[in-house]
Amino acid sequence: MEALAKFKKELSSPKKIFITTHVKPDADALGSSLGLANYLIKKGHDVSVVTPTDYPYFLTWMKGNDEVLDFSKASDKPLATAKLEEAEMIFCLDFSVLNRVNELGEMIRKSKAFVVNIDHHQDPEDFADFRFWSTKAAATCELVYELIVEMGDKSLIDKEIAECLYAGIMTDTGGFRHPNTTKNVHLVVAELIDIGADSAQISNLIYDSNSVNRLKFIGFAITRRLVVREDLHTAYFVISKKDLKKYQSQTGDTEGLVNYALSLDGIKLAALFSEREDGIKISFRSSSDVAVNKFAASYFSGGGHKNAAGGKSTQSLKDTVERFESLVTQCQEELFHSESVTVD
Numbered sequence: 160m161e162a163l164a165k166f167k168k169e170l171s172s173p174k175k176i177f178i179t180t181h182v183k184p185d186a187d188a189l190g191s192s193l194g195l196a197n198y199l200i201k202k203g204h205d206v207s208v209v210t211p212t213d214y215p216y217f218l219t220w221m222k223g224n225d226e227v228l229d230f231s232k233a234s235d236k237p238l239a240t241a242k243l244e245e246a247e248m249i250f251c252l253d254f255s256v257l258n259r260v261n262e263l264g265e266m267i268r269k270s271k272a273f274v275v276n277i278d279h280h281q282d283p284e285d286f287a288d289f290r291f292w293s294t295k296a297a298a299t300c301e302l303v304y305e306l307i308v309e310m311g312d313k314s315l316i317d318k319e320i321a322e323c324l325y326a327g328i329m330t331d332t333g334g335f336r337h338p339n340t341t342k343n344v345h346l347v348v349a350e351l352i353d354i355g356a357d358s359a360q361i362s363n364l365i366y367d368s369n370s371v372n373r374l375k376f377i378g379f380a381i382t383r384r385l386v387v388r389e390d391l392h393t394a395y396f397v398i399s400k401k402d403l404k405k406y407q408s409q410t411g412d413t414e415g416l417v418n419y420a421l422s423l424d425g426i427k428l429a430a431l432f433s434e435r436e437d438g439i440k441i442s443f444r445s446s447s448d449v450a451v452n453k454f455a456a457s458y459f460s461g462g463g464h465k466n467a468a469g470g471k472s473t474q475s476l477k478d479t480v481e482r483f484e485s486l487v488t489q490c491q492e493e494l495f496h497s498e499s500v501t502v503d
C-alpha cells in the first residue's frame with residue numbers, strides 16, 4: 160500500500176512522463192501504452208510514448224499512434240533520447256526484464272526518474288520504484304484498466320482509451336479463447352464495451368486487415384514449412400530469411416502463424432522459428448496442460464507465459480531446429496506428463 164500511495168503522490172502534480180514497452184510491440188504492448196498515455200494526458204501530464212522498434216501496421220489506428228516515437232529509427236532517436244533524459248516518471252509496460260527494450264533498458268536502469276512497471280509476465284526483474292504486476296492478469300491492458308479504477312478515475316476512460324485496452328485484452332487472450340480468459344477479463348471487457356469500445360470493429364481492424372502477400376505467405380508456410388511430429392505432440396514452422404523476403408514480409412506478418420500449428424488435433428506444443436537479421440526468433444505456444452515458458456527460459460534465452468512464450472537462438476536455423484527436436488524428445492516426460500508444471 161505504501162508503494163501505491165507514493166505512486167499516487169508522484170502523479171498528483173503534472174509530470175514529464177515517458178512510456179515504453181517491449182520490442183516489436185503487439186496489441187497489448189501498444190494498447191496498454193497508448194491507453195495509459197491518453198489517460199495521463201487527460202490528467203494534465205506531459206506524456207511521450209517511445210517503442211524500442213517498429214510495430215505491425217494493423218495497430219496504427221489507436222489514438223496517439225501518430226505521436227509514437229520509434230527508438231530504432233534514426234529520425235526519432237534524438238527526440239526519444241531527450242524525452243527519456245528529461246522524464247520525471249518512466250512507465251515500463253508489458254515487459255518485466257529490462258533487456259526486452261534493447262538499448263533503452265540500460266538508460267532506464269541509470270535514470271533518476273520514478274520508474275513504474277505494469278506487467279503480467281513471470282519472474283520480474285527488480286528495477287521499478289512501483290510495480291503493478293500480476294501473472295493472474297490476462298493482459299497488461301487489464302492491469303492498466305484496474306490501475307485507472309484504483310486511481311478513482313474510471314470516469315476518465317473514454318471511447319478511445321477503451322478501444323486501446325480492449326485490443327490488448329482481445330489479442331492476449333487469443334480472442335477470448337486461451338485459458339487466461341477469466342471472469343474478470345469478461346467483466347473488464349464488458350465495462351470497456353459499455354464505455355464505447357466496438358468489439359466487432361476492433362477485431363476487424365486487427366484480425367481482418369491482411370494484405371494479399373500475408374495471406375499467400377500463410378498458405379505457403381502451412382503447405383511447405385510446417386513440420387508435424389505427432390509422436391512428440393509437436394508441430395512447428397521453419398521460416399527462412401529468403402521466405403520472408405519472397406513474400407515481402409512486414410512487421411506483424413508472422414504473428415499468429417504459430418497458432419495454426421497448435422490448432423492441429425493432438426498437438427500440444429507448437430513453435431515458429433523465423434530467421435531474422437539478428438538471429439533466430441522463436442515463438443512457442445502450448446495447450447493448457449503444457450508449460451512452455453520454463454522450456455523457453457531453460458534452453459532458448461526466453462520466457463513468457465505458461466502457454467505462450469518466446470525465445471531466441473544465435474545458431475543457424477537448421478541447428479536451432481535440430482536442437483529443439485532433440486530437446487523436446489529429451490524433455491517429453493517433463494513437458495507432457497508432469498503434474499508439477501502448473502505454474503501460472
Ligand SMILES: [Mn+2]
Pocket residue numbers: 187188253279297298299331
Ligand atoms: Mn501482454
